[in-house]
Amino acid sequence: MTRRILRIATAALLIGTLAGCGMSLNQGPGAAGGQFGGLPTAGGQGSQAGFQNWVQSFRPRALAAGISAATFDSAMAGAHYQPGIVALDRKQSEFTKPIWDYLDGAIGPRGATGRAKAGQHAATLSSIEARYGVPREIVVAVWGMESNFGAGRGNTQIVPALATLAYDGRRGEFFAAELVAALRIIQSGDVDSAHMVGSWAGAMGHTQFMPSSFLSHAVDFNGDGRRDIWSDDPTDALASTASYLRQNGWRPGQSWGTEVILPPGFDFNQAGKSVQHSGSQWAAMGVRRAGGGPVPSGSILAPAGARGPAFLITENFRAILKYNASDSYALAVAYLAEAIAGRPGIQGDWPRGDRTLSNSEKAEIQRLLMARGFDTGGVDGKLGSRSAEAIRAFQRSRGVTPDGYADTRLLAMLRS
Numbered sequence: 001m002t003r004r005i006l007r008i009a010t011a012a013l014l015i016g017t018l019a020g021c022g023m024s025l026n027q028g029p030g031a032a033g034g035q036f037g038g039l040p041t042a043g044g045q046g047s048q049a050g051f052q053n054w055v056q057s058f059r060p061r062a063l064a065a066g067i068s069a070a071t072f073d074s075a076m077a078g079a080h081y082q083p084g085i086v087a088l089d090r091k092q093s094e095f096t097k098p099i100w101d102y103l104d105g106a107i108g109p110r111g112a113t114g115r116a117k118a119g120q121h122a123a124t125l126s127s128i129e130a131r132y133g134v135p136r137e138i139v140v141a142v143w144g145m146e147s148n149f150g151a152g153r154g155n156t157q158i159v160p161a162l163a164t165l166a167y168d169g170r171r172g173e174f175f176a177a178e179l180v181a182a183l184r185i186i187q188s189g190d191v192d193s194a195h196m197v198g199s200w201a202g203a204m205g206h207t208q209f210m211p212s213s214f215l216s217h218a219v220d221f222n223g224d225g226r227r228d229i230w231s232d233d234p235t236d237a238l239a240s241t242a243s244y245l246r247q248n249g250w251r252p253g254q255s256w257g258t259e260v261i262l263p264p265g266f267d268f269n270q271a272g273k274s275v276q277h278s279g280s281q282w283a284a285m286g287v288r289r290a291g292g293g294p295v296p297s298g299s300i301l302a303p304a305g306a307r308g309p310a311f312l313i314t315e316n317f318r319a320i321l322k323y324n325a326s327d328s329y330a331l332a333v334a335y336l337a338e339a340i341a342g343r344p345g346i347q348g349d350w351p352r353g354d355r356t357l358s359n360s361e362k363a364e365i366q367r368l369l370m371a372r373g374f375d376t377g378g379v380d381g382k383l384g385s386r387s388a389e390a391i392r393a394f395q396r397s398r399g400v401t402p403d404g405y406a407d408t409r410l411l412a413m414l415r416s
């Protein structure tokens, strides 16, 4: 949940891997903007002695950023290097789940739990809706996705974890900035360092805020004088989530979007987040709302290409993407919310028979596209929006449906 997550050139399905290893997707690389870029990192060769040296070299920079010596020294006292966290940060999975498996796992029984939680916290959620204009089912769905409604908030000490990742992670600058943000939170008195716990990569509390997001968006909604996203009471965390979404473009009274039925022969050049039309324009193109009713304005999302379901996404879907820049994640929030509200799930069929491409096959697709002059923005095995655009351009050049979807057929076409 950083406000900078759009910088992640993440594959839509990367979340499937990360969710499986307890890491929220809300960590973007390079977000520190170079402020702490002068510090050497250990590059995976860290040691306790190297860590302590790093802490001492980092101290003047933290103090220059407004952290008091007392706050720094007390929060860092006893902090030690944690090679296990570095190992988690470097873990790469060769396969990611297909979106249908990811959605099945993400939504599943959480719909019923979410309904119960929405009932249990009905009064709080009504106040949050009134204040921020974000529907309760969306707020509860984010809660369910991020910590399984508070059950999985994480108990890793955040300061030593962030210091370890700043010293020896793949994205040292990003974590150095988050470490300063964490120290700023401690200095503000919202929490002390012993109680600042969360997931190993720095996401904290019921809705897994990174420290920088906490500073920008957390609110003291229950009025006890502290912004507390860590305790059993989720009130502040839920309100902070609504605050985050509202500040990132949530429009009260609008939906996230809807599933749509595309007409036969639909022009897939019109699909993708870069193309937006009004509801009446979509209707004129033959796009219908699944289940009937007016089509909203927005963009068409077809995560599994022409053979899978399609969605019309609005500005509010984009606000969820600011929470986590994965289409799969945002669809999971949307449909968990639908389940919590008692509305139908996805009606179209996914191409469940498709074999999952490995990350090296995805990298090969990117390499072959680049070799043919279609710019994927790099070769990292993660098919994000840039790669999807390159795939569309390649498909157009071959006269096949330009749905931007990578499957074994696309790979075969590129290899030939």
Ligand SMILES: [Ca+2]
Pocket: 219, 220, 221, 222, 223, 224, 225, 226, 227, 228, 236
């Ligand atoms: Ca509070």
